[in-house]
Amino acid sequence: MTSGDVILVTGGSGLVGKAIEHVINTEPEGSRFGRKPGEAWIFAGSKDGDLRDTEATRKLFEKHKPTHVIHLAALVGGLFKNMKYKATFFRDNLVINDNVLHTAHLQKTKKVVSCLSTCVFPDKVTYPLDETKIHLGLPHQSNFGYAHAKRMVDIQNRAYKDEFGDNFTSAIPTNVFGKHDNFDLEDSHVIPGLIHKCYLAKKNGTPFVVSGTGKPLRQFIYSEDLAKLFIWQLREYDNVEPVILSVCEDEEVSIKEVADTIVKAVGFEGEYTFDTTRADGQFRKPASNKKLMSLIGDFKFTPFEEALKETVDWFTKNYHNARI
Ligand code: NDP
Numbered sequence: 001m002t003s004g005d006v007i008l009v010t011g012g013s014g015l016v017g018k019a020i021e022h023v024i025n026t027e028p029e030g031s032r033f034g035r036k037p038g039e040a041w042i043f044a045g046s047k048d049g050d051l052r053d054t055e056a057t058r059k060l061f062e063k064h065k066p067t068h069v070i071h072l073a074a075l076v077g078g079l080f081k082n083m084k085y086k087a088t089f090f091r092d093n094l095v096i097n098d099n100v101l102h103t104a105h106l107q108k109t110k111k112v113v114s115c116l117s118t119c120v121f122p123d124k125v126t127y128p129l130d131e132t133k134i135h136l137g138l139p140h141q142s143n144f145g146y147a148h149a150k151r152m153v154d155i156q157n158r159a160y161k162d163e164f165g166d167n168f169t170s171a172i173p174t175n176v177f178g179k180h181d182n183f184d185l186e187d188s189h190v191i192p193g194l195i196h197k198c199y200l201a202k203k204n205g206t207p208f209v210v211s212g213t214g215k216p217l218r219q220f221i222y223s224e225d226l227a228k229l230f231i232w233q234l235r236e237y238d239n240v241e242p243v244i245l246s247v248c249e250d251e252e253v254s255i256k257e258v259a260d261t262i263v264k265a266v267g268f269e270g271e272y273t274f275d276t277t278r279a280d281g282q283f284r285k286p287a288s289n290k291k292l293m294s295l296i297g298d299f300k301f302t303p304f305e306e307a308l309k310e311t312v313d314w315f316t317k318n319y320h321n322a323r324i
Contacts, residue, residue: 001068001235003038008064010051010100011072012043016115016173018180019223020070020230033228042066046073052092057099061107070230071100071114075146078187079281082143090145097153101168105160111167113234116154116242118174118287119147128249129287131172131242140282154242161240171233174246174287178223178307179314182323191220191308194259195315196324198266207271208263211278214256219246219287222307232296247301248293249286261305265312 011017021043027034035041042064049060051073075092082089097114104112121129122137134154139147153170160166177191185196194210201208229245237243256274263272293299302310315322 001036001039003036005038005067006040006042006064007068007070007234008042008044008060008066009070009072010044011074011115013045014072014076015176015178015181015223016072016226016230017043019178019227023224023227023231033231051096051099054099057103061103065107067110068234069100069104069109069112070234071097071112073100074115078189079142081187082146086145088145089143090149093146093149094152097149097156101153101156101160104168105164105166111234112169113230114153114157114168114170116150116170116172118172118285119143120151120172121285127284127286129244129285131244131291134242157240167238169233169237169240170242171230172242172244172287173226174219174221174244176221176223176226178311181223181311183315184324190218190255191258191311194262195266195312198262198268199316199319201270202266202268205270207273208268210255210259210274212255212274212280213276214259214274215254216280216282217252217254217284219249219252220304221246222302225301225307228299229292229296237295243292243295244287244289245292246287246289248289251304252284252286253304261308262312265309
């Protein structure tokens, strides 16, 4: 990358986009993850252009003339929303991705890093997940619209490379959490949902009830760590093959450990139980970060407890402006 580069981050107003903005603005200038002299970073949300609309996408690219794109924008939602709106999740994401990638191609953008998700992996697969297993079987029924649309990005990246030589690639994060997340009680991911529940339990003096047994294991990545990994991938990784962006498999945590850590961070001292009549979901779906670690060299992930405490503190302070 060189001076004068313009990096457009689609989905720049969301959880991951805001974290990239924070890292670029707070890491020392010129450092591995900091802003390079002469670089311009543009963080675009949907109000800057609806990427389902080809003309709006063209205008956004015309306006900023990005040399590089980190493509995060997506219709994102929890399990319930994914199950209910499969066609919408499929079509909106397919169209957003097609508009962004084709416009980037037409405008000769030097590089695009698009964001997939571990949901793209087959439902029936051998663990741990790794970058070679994306297309080995059907994704889970519950989110097959979202998952299939995301999978197609990998196909598009390869097709644009083979036909036109475009430098498009993708990242596959595991479960992300952090400041600026969606903390909606009905339609959020597990960590922001539990933080909000626990916050209300403390405020209202009511029990904190966690859905399920608390036994399933997950890999969580702090949005600010993920932001650094996206910046690394944009600057230092030139290959169409996706990279899983995750903590190590040994760092899986149980939902009970998540809830315990939240209880501590919130300072909740009331009744705390598990509603075992609610479904648990898959027990575990570990993903390997071997490829990432072999390429990036030295990288320190923020300890889970510290990252969760920062998230809880942010939520408590920003309760009235947060997405709830
Ligand atoms: P958020 O829901 O926090 O943000 C989504 C972003 O996409 C927002 O900036 C939103 O803009 C934008 N967006 C949505 N629809 C459109 C549209 N039609 N046109 C333009 N912009 C649009 O999501 P995350 O930050 O959590 O997700 C970022 C990426 O990471 C996504 O691709 C997601 O699939 C992926 N991912 C997320 C995981 C997670 O645990 N959160 C796990 C794995 C992958 P606005 O808010 O302004 O409307």
